[in-house]
Amino acid sequence: MTHATGYNFAYLDEQTKRxxxxxxxxxxAIPGYQxxxxxxxxxxxxxxxxxxxxxxAAVIGADDTLKVIDQGADDTTNAVSIRRxxxxxxxxxxxxxxxxxxxxxxRHRIPExxxxxxxxxxxxxxxxxxxxxxxxxxTETRKMHALADYGVMHVKLYEDIARFGRIATTYDYPVxxxxxxxxxxxxxxxxxxxxxxxxxxxxxxxxGREKRIYAVPPYTAVKSLDFDDHPxxxxxxxxxxxLCGATDSFLxxxxxxxxxxxxxxxxxTDYCGRRRExxxxxx
Amino acid sequence: MYVxxxxxxxxxxxxxxxxxxxxxxxxxxxxLSLDQIAGQLGLAVDRVMTEGSVYDRELAALALKQAQGDxxxxxxxxxxxxxxxxxxxxxEPLDTAAMAIRRRISSAFKDLPGGQVLGPTYDYxxxxxxxxxxxxxxxxxxxxAPEPLDAAMPRVADVLGQQGLIEDNPAxxxxxxxxxxxxxxxxxGRDLRLQNLARGDEGFLLxxxxxxxxxxxxxxxxxxxxxxxxxxxxxxxEELGFAIEIGEIAVTECQMINQFKGSKxxxxxxxxxxGLAFGRSERKAMAMALVDRSLRxxxxxxxxxxxxxxEEFVLAHSDSVEASGFVQHLKLPHYVDFQSELELxxxxxxxxxxxx
Amino acid sequence: xxAVHATDGLLPGFADPVLDSQRVFRAVLEAxxxxxxxxxxxxxxxxxxxxxxxxxxVMLALADYETPxxxxxxxxTDAVAEYLRFHCGCPLVSDPAAAAFALIADASIMxxxxxxxxxxxxxPDRSTTLVIQVATLTAGEPVExxxxxxxxxxxxxxxxxxxxxxxxxxxxxELFPRGVDLVLxxxxxxxxxxxxxxxxx
Numbered sequence: 001m002t003h004a005t006g007y008n009f010a011y012l013d014e015q016t017k018r019x020x021x022x023x024x025x026x027x028x029a030i031p032g033y034q035x036x037x038x039x040x041x042x043x044x045x046x047x048x049x050x051x052x053x054x055x056x057a058a059v060i061g062a063d064d065t066l067k068v069i070d071q072g073a074d075d076t077t078n079a080v081s082i083r084r085x086x087x088x089x090x091x092x093x094x095x096x097x098x099x100x101x102x103x104x105x106x107r108h109r110i111p112e113x114x115x116x117x118x119x120x121x122x123x124x125x126x127x128x129x130x131x132x133x134x135x136x137x138x139t140e141t142r143k144m145h146a147l148a149d150y151g152v153m154h155v156k157l158y159e160d161i162a163r164f165g166r167i168a169t170t171y172d173y174p175v176x177x178x179x180x181x182x183x184x185x186x187x188x189x190x191x192x193x194x195x196x197x198x199x200x201x202x203x204x205x206x207x208g209r210e211k212r213i214y215a216v217p218p219y220t221a222v223k224s225l226d227f228d229d230h231p232x233x234x235x236x237x238x239x240x241x242x243l244c245g246a247t248d249s250f251l252x253x254x255x256x257x258x259x260x261x262x263x264x265x266x267x268x269t270d271y272c273g274r275r276r277e278x279x280x281x282x283x
Numbered sequence: 284m285y286v287x288x289x290x291x292x293x294x295x296x297x298x299x300x301x302x303x304x305x306x307x308x309x310x311x312x313x314x315l316s317l318d319q320i321a322g323q324l325g326l327a328v329d330r331v332m333t334e335g336s337v338y339d340r341e342l343a344a345l346a347l348k349q350a351q352g353d354x355x356x357x358x359x360x361x362x363x364x365x366x367x368x369x370x371x372x373x374x375e376p377l378d379t380a381a382m383a384i385r386r387r388i389s390s391a392f393k394d395l396p397g398g399q400v401l402g403p404t405y406d407y408x409x410x411x412x413x414x415x416x417x418x419x420x421x422x423x424x425x426x427x428a429p430e431p432l433d434a435a436m437p438r439v440a441d442v443l444g445q446q447g448l449i450e451d452n453p454a455x456x457x458x459x460x461x462x463x464x465x466x467x468x469x470x471x472g473r474d475l476r477l478q479n480l481a482r483g484d485e486g487f488l489l490x491x492x493x494x495x496x497x498x499x500x501x502x503x504x505x506x507x508x509x510x511x512x513x514x515x516x517x518x519x520x521e522e523l524g525f526a527i528e529i530g531e532i533a534v535t536e537c538q539m540i541n542q543f544k545g546s547k548x549x550x551x552x553x554x555x556x557x558g559l560a561f562g563r564s565e566r567k568a569m570a571m572a573l574v575d576r577s578l579r580x581x582x583x584x585x586x587x588x589x590x591x592x593x594e595e596f597v598l599a600h601s602d603s604v605e606a607s608g609f610v611q612h613l614k615l616p617h618y619v620d621f622q623s624e625l626e627l628x629x630x631x632x633x634x635x636x637x638x639x
Numbered sequence: 640x641x642a643v644h645a646t647d648g649l650l651p652g653f654a655d656p657v658l659d660s661q662r663v664f665r666a667v668l669e670a671x672x673x674x675x676x677x678x679x680x681x682x683x684x685x686x687x688x689x690x691x692x693x694x695x696x697v698m699l700a701l702a703d704y705e706t707p708x709x710x711x712x713x714x715x716t717d718a719v720a721e722y723l724r725f726h727c728g729c730p731l732v733s734d735p736a737a738a739a740f741a742l743i744a745d746a747s748i749m750x751x752x753x754x755x756x757x758x759x760x761x762x763p764d765r766s767t768t769l770v771i772q773v774a775t776l777t778a779g780e781p782v783e784x785x786x787x788x789x790x791x792x793x794x795x796x797x798x799x800x801x802x803x804x805x806x807x808x809x810x811x812x813e814l815f816p817r818g819v820d821l822v823l824x825x826x827x828x829x830x831x832x833x834x835x836x837x838x839x840x
Contacts (some may be wrong), residue, residue: 009657013367018703021664022739025701026764028671029820029833031787035764036466041362046608048615059668061661071619078615080292108619126612137595139469146760164631170623178787178835180816189623198790202672209605211466217672217788217835235626253622267619 010057010090016040020058020213024204027215032177033145034128039211049082050208052105052124059120059204060086060103065093067101072109072250072267079107096270108171110192112249112271115201117218123186125207128214130174130184150182153225161230170235176223177216185222191234191250196222239264244275306351320344329533329562330354334603335361336463336482337368338532338561355484355603362604366463373458375517375526377559379510379536380438386563387510389439391540397436402511403563439508440538440555449540449553469595470581476598480574481559483601485567491591492573500577500589504556507540511563535560537568541576546584554583650687652699652726663700667822670831675784675793677776680827687718689744693824694772695722701768702727702740709738709755709767713745735767743771747799752807755819763816766834773797776825783839784832795830797823805840812837 008014016038023037042050060066066086070079074096082105083094095101098113105122115121131141134152144150153174160168173190177183185196186205196203196216203216216222226232240247242263249271251264266272307314321328321344331343335358343361350356386402389395443449459474467475480488495502513533517526537558545551556576558568578594580587590596600606653659662681670678686695702708708729710719723729723742732738735754743749749771758766773779779798785791811818811834818834832838 007367009661011367013369014657014660015703015705018660018701019705021668022701022706022768023764025667025671025768025820026766028668028788029835030763030816031835033763033816036468036762038464038466041359041366041463041604043363045359045611046605047610047612048608050608059661059665061665062658071616076616077295080295084292107615108617126609138599139595142761165634166630168627168631170627171620187617187620189619191623200790202668209609219790220787235623237626250619251622252618253625267622 007089009062010060010086011043012040012054012057016054017058020054023213024055024058024215027204027213028202028217030181031216031220032181032183032214034207034212034214036211037213039208042208044081044085046209047126048078049105049107049124051206051210051213052107052122052208053082053085053206054208055122055204055206055213056086056103056105057090059122060090060092062090062092064102065095065100067095067098067104067270068106069104069109069111069268069270070107071252072111072271073269075269097274098270108187108189109250109267110188110195112246112266112268113274114195115199117200119201121199121201121203123188123203123205125184125186125205125210125212128184128205128207128210128212130182145181148180150176153182157225158227161227167226167230167232173232174225176225178220179223182225183214183216183222189235189250190224190232193222193224193232194234198222237264241266241272244272244279246272246275306349315348317341317344317348320347324352326563327352327354327357329560329564330485330567331357331361332561333564333567334358334482334484335365337361337365355607359604359607372518372520374529375519377514377516377534379514379534379559380436380441382436382510382512382514382534382536383531384432384436384510385512385533387436387508387512388506389508390506391439391508395437395439395442397433400432404565436510438510438538440540443507443540443553447552450543450549450555452555467598469598471594471598473575473579476578476594477557477559477571477575479598479601480571483571484603484606485564485570487601487603487606488570488574489566491577491597492570494589495573495577495591500580500587500591502539502556502573502576503542504539504573504576505541506569507538507555509535509537509565509568511535511565533562535562535564535568537565537572539569539572539576543583549583554579649725650685650722652722653682653684653696659696660700663696666829667697667700667831670822670829671788671820671833673788673793674786674832674836675789675795675830678829680829687716687722689713689716689772690719690722691772691824692827693829694742694744694770697770697822697824697829698723698729698740698742699726702729704728704730706739707732707737709733709735709741711741711743711745711749713748714742714772719744738767741767741769743769746771746773747801749801749804751803752811752819757811757814757817757819760817763818766817767819768822769819770822770824773823773825774799776823776828776830780840784836785839786836788833789836795823795832797825797830805838808832808838 019038023035027035042053044050068079068083070076086092087094098111103120107124129141131144134156135141157167171189172184172187173193175183175185198219200218202218205214224232237251241251243265246266249266249268252267254263256263321340327347328340328343331346332338346357346360349360384400387400440449462475462478513531515528516530516532518529519526539556540553543552543554556572558571560567574591577591580592659682666678670676680693680696684692684696706729709732735741736756741755755767776797779796781794781796784793784795815834820834821832823830
């Protein structure tokens with residue numbers, strides 16, 4: 001036992017970590033393919049990040065510095081809970097600064113600060129299968145992946161265009177990895193999709209309840225599906241962040257009163273805070 | 284000024300302290316002991332052990348106490364504890380024919396060797412709230428039978444099997460899989476299917492079993508036998524090479540007997556559905572047996588048209604820990620995705636107005 | 640968790656099984672995520688001959704009773720078999736296609752990659768990982784690498800392999816998403832060639 005908690009370093013037993021590590025290595029070797037793994041019951045509920053936690057627990061070492069975000073923010077309740085879990089069971093250093101972290105576990109966002117070589121981004125994934133809403137059966141979707149038969153997804157997106165004049169998927173927007181596997185990027189806004197393409201960082205995806213791990217190695221092509229006459233585009237705001245003035249970040253809309261009052265602020269709290277610090281220092 | 288809908292560590296700590304206070308209830312009321320829970324809420328303990336996959340009355344009682352009696356939460360607590368336990372091996376198959384019977388009934392035969400043994404049951408009680416129970420006090424002692432139970436209590440399915448009227452239940456020489464170590468693949472073998480159903484949520488299995496009785500998957504079942512009592516657990520340690528008894532557990536076993544008209548390869552005969560649960564969990568064992576038989580539709584060449592016959596549907600959704608976690612994860616913040624949807628709806632509306 | 644103390648004649652494994660396993664895994668992960676990159680073994684290890692430290696460390700970190708292991712003729716000494724059985728508990732298999740890991744101590748006479756399990760179209764992950772000990776990871780004939788994990792191109796100079804090795808690797812890459820993955824080890828250095836990597840000789 002490494003720590004006073006009575007549990008092994010980073011909670012998981014060594015046999016479980018080895019099994020997860022082997023799955024991660026296969027996932028990296030087959031970019032975008034969902035590797036089944038013997039997901040364990042964690043002391044946090046399924047659906048609350050158990051896949052990401054298991055991946056992080058298998059990867060993290062004593063020298064790592066961990067950042068955990070939910071909705072882009074370090075101080076949301078679930079991010080706080082997961083960060084505490086690792087600080088307690090692994091005794092590792094934690095940070096809120098994107099560039100200071102060696103491992104970043106995330107739910108629903110990719111940080112605005114560009115990631116660097118050597119960093120690992122661990123995504124919490126609720127539903128790993130990109131074809132799940134189109135075909136609920138695992139046996140069928142597995143065949144479709146084997147044959148790279150993704151016609152149903154193109155049809156679905158095209159039906160959106162016929163009906164709404166645009167693709168009506170705004171988050172968890174499907175991507176093709178390395179020209180082969182259709183992949184769900186987890187429910188990040190499509191605003192973040194371009195950050196996955198040729199990222200210098202290693203991206204690992206853990207789905208605990210669904211028992212799948214997948215990966216995008218650094219410098220790997222990640223293409224958001226689109227059509228020649230309807231190219232992929234990301235969200236844009238007419239407003240700037242009310243706190244730091246950023247016009248290039250994903251903005252959360254905050255309701256300020258019951259008379260239609262709204263303000264927009266960066267969803268990435270580290271990015272916003274650092275910008276404000278820099279502005280104050282410059283004054 | 285903008286106040287983020289975010290909670291720091293203090294808020295989480297305070298919420299947990301408040302929960303602990305509520306769990307304790309009025310301080311003037313004596314606190315529940317684990318003995319009281321294990322002894323007086325025994326059926327809840329049995330259910331938590333069954334779905335939690337750990338046979339330990341004390342731990343199950345603790346889980347129930349910690350969860351304020353919420354069975355699904357208690358199952359989750361026990362499961363999370365179970366994950367970290369070392370594994371020493373798999374036991375030999377339980378010999379339920381050698382069970383020390385406390386209850387044994389068959390609805391297929393009026394009488395049979397060993398007889399019908401009612402044992403402790405709510406069956407035939409009138410469900411009238413017992414206000415005397417609210418007052419407390421010791422119950423009248425149960426009468427002892429004039430003579431002990433027969434030593435031989437053959438299983439009904441074995442009796443039918445001697446005449447070839449029911450399908451064989453071959454022993455199988457492969458060691459069973461374990462879906463808590465390896466992810467489930469489809470089609471699943473019967474070993475993993477039964478493991479999944481044994482761990483499955485009782486309410487979910489009950490509803491599925493019920494649907495099979497109402498025409499969504501026709502099974503024509505008879506409760507061939509339900510037996511409850513203690514069985515020995517045996518293990519073969521590598522270094523010994525022979526089985527030693529490591530303890531006794533109480534289980535409820537249900538063998539459903541189902542009509543089968545025969546197929547090209549099989550003669551008409553009765554088929555089996557199997558249910559087994561820890562402790563006294565009769566409803567669970569019966570529901571499990573019905574669902575098990577329904578899931579054998581493909582194997583027996585029957586049309587699989589109903590939810591209860593759909594292996595992927597049943598096995599992927601039976602687990603209360605998975606289901607509870609994912610349903611309740613909707614409490615987590617989703618405002619980034621919601622923001623994305625808001626923006627889309629506004630754009631679509633603007634586009635529509637412009638067109639009109 | 641404490642270190643396992645070796646019995647008579649058996650060489651010790653990791654000094655700290657928990658943290659050392661993690662360090663070696665991260666080294667293999669880095670090598671696999673960035674094919675062609677040379678990664679130094681982050682710890683000291685003295686395995687039985689003919690294994691190099693890096694070769695043995697990969698096995699200790701990743702193999703266990705769930706991963707059948709195949710040994711080539713050079714690796715299949717009593718000392719190596721006993722060492723791996725004791726520290727990893729992995730079953731040894733004689734059929735290379737049944738192995739989750741294959742340990743090749745002499746790359747120059749290794750069997751073709753097609754002898755190992757390439758996984759299936761539905762489950763390409765169920766394939767053999769080959770840990771190949773090579774004489775050098777710096778002085779062989781340089782190869783141009785491209786594919787996931789590589790920004791533009793990378794070079795690797797490993798050797799020596801059988802003459803047909805380039806053809807085997809090309810055929811393995813053609814199988815994608817099926818295929819085997821290679822971890823190359825020499826002395827205290829590691830590199831990886833996952834199936835996704837294209838090689839030009």
